[in-house]
Amino acid sequence: MKPIHEFLGHLLAALREIFDENAYQRFLLRTGAAVSVESYRTFMQEREVGMAKRPRCC
Amino acid sequence: MRELRKILIWGAVAIAGALAMGTIALRRGEPINAMWLVVAALCSYSLGYRFYSKFLTAKVLALDSQRATPAERLENGRDFIPTNKWYVFGHHFAAIAGPGPLVGPVLAAQFGYLPGTLWIIVGAVFCGCVQDFVILAFSVRRDGKSLGQMARDEISKVAGVVAFTAVLSIIVVLLAVVALVVVNALKSSPWGTFTIGMTIPIALLMGVYLRYLRPGRVMEASVIGFLLVMLAIFGGQWVSHSHTAAAIFTLSGSALAVLIILYSFAASTVPVWLLLAPRDYLSTFVKLGTIAMLTIGIVLIRPTLQMPALTRFIDGTGPVFAGNMFPFAFITVACGAISGFHALISSGTTPKMIAREPQVRMVGYGAMMAESLVGIMAVIAACTLQPGAYFAVNSGAGLVGQTPAAAVATISGWGFPVTLDQMNTMAKDVGEDTLFFRTGGAPAFALGMAKIFSDSLGGKAVMALWYHFAIMFEALFILTVLDAGTRVARFMLQDALGHIWAPLGRTSWYPSIVATSALVVGAWGYFLWQGIHDPLGGINSLWPLFGICNQLLAAVALCVATTIIVKMGKARYMWVTLAPLCWLVAVTFTASWQKIFHSNPLIGLLAHANQLLALNPAPAGLARRVFNDRLDAVFAGFLVLLVTVIVVESALQWMRVISGSKAAITSEAPFVSTRYAAEEAA
Numbered sequence: 001m002k003p004i005h006e007f008l009g010h011l012l013a014a015l016r017e018i019f020d021e022n023a024y025q026r027f028l029l030r031t032g033a034a035v036s037v038e039s040y041r042t043f044m045q046e047r048e049v050g051m052a053k054r055p056r057c058c
Numbered sequence: 059m060r061e062l063r064k065i066l067i068w069g070a071v072a073i074a075g076a077l078a079m080g081t082i083a084l085r086r087g088e089p090i091n092a093m094w095l096v097v098a099a100l101c102s103y104s105l106g107y108r109f110y111s112k113f114l115t116a117k118v119l120a121l122d123s124q125r126a127t128p129a130e131r132l133e134n135g136r137d138f139i140p141t142n143k144w145y146v147f148g149h150h151f152a153a154i155a156g157p158g159p160l161v162g163p164v165l166a167a168q169f170g171y172l173p174g175t176l177w178i179i180v181g182a183v184f185c186g187c188v189q190d191f192v193i194l195a196f197s198v199r200r201d202g203k204s205l206g207q208m209a210r211d212e213i214s215k216v217a218g219v220v221a222f223t224a225v226l227s228i229i230v231v232l233l234a235v236v237a238l239v240v241v242n243a244l245k246s247s248p249w250g251t252f253t254i255g256m257t258i259p260i261a262l263l264m265g266v267y268l269r270y271l272r273p274g275r276v277m278e279a280s281v282i283g284f285l286l287v288m289l290a291i292f293g294g295q296w297v298s299h300s301h302t303a304a305a306i307f308t309l310s311g312s313a314l315a316v317l318i319i320l321y322s323f324a325a326s327t328v329p330v331w332l333l334l335a336p337r338d339y340l341s342t343f344v345k346l347g348t349i350a351m352l353t354i355g356i357v358l359i360r361p362t363l364q365m366p367a368l369t370r371f372i373d374g375t376g377p378v379f380a381g382n383m384f385p386f387a388f389i390t391v392a393c394g395a396i397s398g399f400h401a402l403i404s405s406g407t408t409p410k411m412i413a414r415e416p417q418v419r420m421v422g423y424g425a426m427m428a429e430s431l432v433g434i435m436a437v438i439a440a441c442t443l444q445p446g447a448y449f450a451v452n453s454g455a456g457l458v459g460q461t462p463a464a465a466v467a468t469i470s471g472w473g474f475p476v477t478l479d480q481m482n483t484m485a486k487d488v489g490e491d492t493l494f495f496r497t498g499g500a501p502a503f504a505l506g507m508a509k510i511f512s513d514s515l516g517g518k519a520v521m522a523l524w525y526h527f528a529i530m531f532e533a534l535f536i537l538t539v540l541d542a543g544t545r546v547a548r549f550m551l552q553d554a555l556g557h558i559w560a561p562l563g564r565t566s567w568y569p570s571i572v573a574t575s576a577l578v579v580g581a582w583g584y585f586l587w588q589g590i591h592d593p594l595g596g597i598n599s600l601w602p603l604f605g606i607c608n609q610l611l612a613a614v615a616l617c618v619a620t621t622i623i624v625k626m627g628k629a630r631y632m633w634v635t636l637a638p639l640c641w642l643v644a645v646t647f648t649a650s651w652q653k654i655f656h657s658n659p660l661i662g663l664l665a666h667a668n669q670l671l672a673l674n675p676a677p678a679g680l681a682r683r684v685f686n687d688r689l690d691a692v693f694a695g696f697l698v699l700l701v702t703v704i705v706v707e708s709a710l711q712w713m714r715v716i717s718g719s720k721a722a723i724t725s726e727a728p729f730v731s732t733r734y735a736a737e738e739a740a
Binding site for chain 2: 006010011013014015017018019020021022024025026027029030035038039040041042043046047048049050051052053054055056057058
């Protein structure tokens with residue numbers, strides 16, 4: 001059971017990274033802000049140019 | 059004992075791989091099981107990863123576990139973040155995997171399953187994985203610099219400008235081609251059009267949810283978005299059965315093209331959080347889940363391939379696209395084997411997340427292996443269809459006859475029997491009026507995927523749902539590529555125009571945003587319009603042009619990589635990138651030459667223009683069609699010229715460095731010891 005649990009844990013963490021949830025958590029840690037509409041808006045503003053410049057392959 | 063066990067295990071993998079390769083390459087006259095392809099691919103990837111990538115790591119790149127990466131040295135909590143290797147792998151794979159490895163192999167299946175399969179496996183192990191791996195490694199060693207910056211620093215300023223122009227050109231053609239695939243998939247399909255149309259309000263809803271209701275809960279929003287998309291698929295079934303609603307959502311190719319152009323323009327100008335980001339999340343969620351489901355489905359049902367190993371169309375007379383197996387099979391299958399576009403991602407966000415240098419191997423080489431496996435799945439999905447049905451779906455009306463009856467007669471005459479009844483039953487099974495002339499690769503892939511899914515789960519009763527799920531899955535991918543690609547090209551154009559007049563470079567100045575978005579959308583929209591209105595053009599002309607662009611970009615990346623290897627004082631190993639470079643130059647230059655000058659009007663653009671001019675009476679829109687052919691020919695020639703400049707500039711660098719007339723100085727960042735090594739020791 002432990003290896004399966006570990007695998008699922010890694011999978012969930014990888015998905016959180018892919019879906020930028022970890023990036024938001026890092027932003028909260030860095031700025032000392034709490035989860036809120038305002039902090040998420042600032043986070044998205046900070047990432048806007050980076051996200052818009054990121055190509056997606058065909 | 060341990061050594062002996064390793065030798066036995068790897069020996070068994072090699073034997074299994076050789077057996078599978080031998081079976082798919084040599085078996086003739088009887089159908090084979092798809093699992094042979096899966097086993098051949100998995101064994102080849104395992105051997106390539108274990109031995110070839112290890113050789114590249116140790117001897118060529120000399121990746122150093124003691125050296126700090128830019129993610130560690132320049133950590134800022136934004137772009138530069140040391141990240142767990144599995145998470146970077148997922149991130150990188152999600153960015154490189156798109157509709158390309160699904161569509162290209164489906165189109166190339168007209169040659170039979172063998173050419174595409176061999177190119178996907180061998181091309182990935184020796185070309186694609188190597189390109190992604192070395193570009194990622196070199197970008198990591200250069201503070202995460204982009205491909206264009208590395209071309210400028212390592213080759214010359216001219217090479218930098220050429221790389222920039224090549225990247226912008228490929229994006230324009232790429233967007234036109236993928237938009238054409240969506241148009242062909244949704245044309246006269248009220249079910250598909252409704253479902254895809256609904257993904258726009260669903261993405262907007264997700265944007266609002268993330269921004270105002272549950273900030274930062276992206277996975278939660280993606281699950282809700284996915285459930286709503288599934289509801290939209292069921293809703294599409296209702297739409298297709300309602301006369302009034304079906305009439306509204308039954309659109310012509312031209313109408314769909316206008317809508318997609320307008321949508322992409324809007325998506326490029328509205329804030330990222332509202333549309334681009336949520337659509338990207340939704341698309342990634344569906345993509346990862348569906349690829350996993352397809353893999354499981356193929357392993358569970360182990361379908362038999364109906365397509366022969368080789369078809370008569372290896373002689374270049376194929377109805378899906380014209381041209382001989384060499385070079386056209388190798389540019390049609392791009393992303394599953396090697397894709398220049400990946401070099402942009404390997405020198406984009408990924409190098410800024412790598413925590414330890416040795417992890418570059420798993421992320422760069424490994425993620426491309428996974429992408430290649432997706433390409434193999436696409437080959438299997440296409441080749442499980444009856445060949446007659448495959449050709450009826452994928453052939454344009456201009457090539458096999460103007461009516462379904464004429465098409466079945468032509469295709470059956472080629473030795474691929476198919477009847478009107480079979481096609482009508484298949485169309486009814488998937489909830490469509492007809493499946494004839496649905497070119498572009500997406501509908502054929504959706505049919506194959508629906509067959510595999512319905513055989514694994516639900517049977518024939520749910521085939522229509524699976525088919526539209528597959529169409530939605532591909533179109534969602536493609537609209538995400540359109541959103542993101544238009545915006546990336548807009549930024550690149552703004553960067554360049556900013557050097558001419560500074561305000562144009564301001565990414566927050568709305569007149570500049572609107573003007574550059576219109577320019578980008580206008581450029582790919584023109585090619586899309588051309589593809590829809592030329593009965594013998596369309597995917598037939600544009601997909602090879604896209605393949606040429608993509609592989610030429612890979613040639614640029616391999617030029618940069620070879621130059622760096624030579625400058626590192628490792629000229630004896632330059633063959634690892636030089637050999638794929640020579641192959642790509644041979645393929646792309648031959649394909650470009652043939653696309654421009656071939657005497658067969660189905661292949662040569664100039665011959666096609668001359669054929670049109672010789673017709674009496676003149677066909678409708680003669681001047682426009684002749685202009686389009688000549689424009690495509692000039693464009694293909696322009697790209698070849700760009701790459702010739704880079705290849706010559708690079709070769710001059712190699713000769714100067716190897717002969718000792720120039721000092722081998724690379725722009726590698728100075729060595730800094732990683733703190734992780736000390737932490738590990740402690």
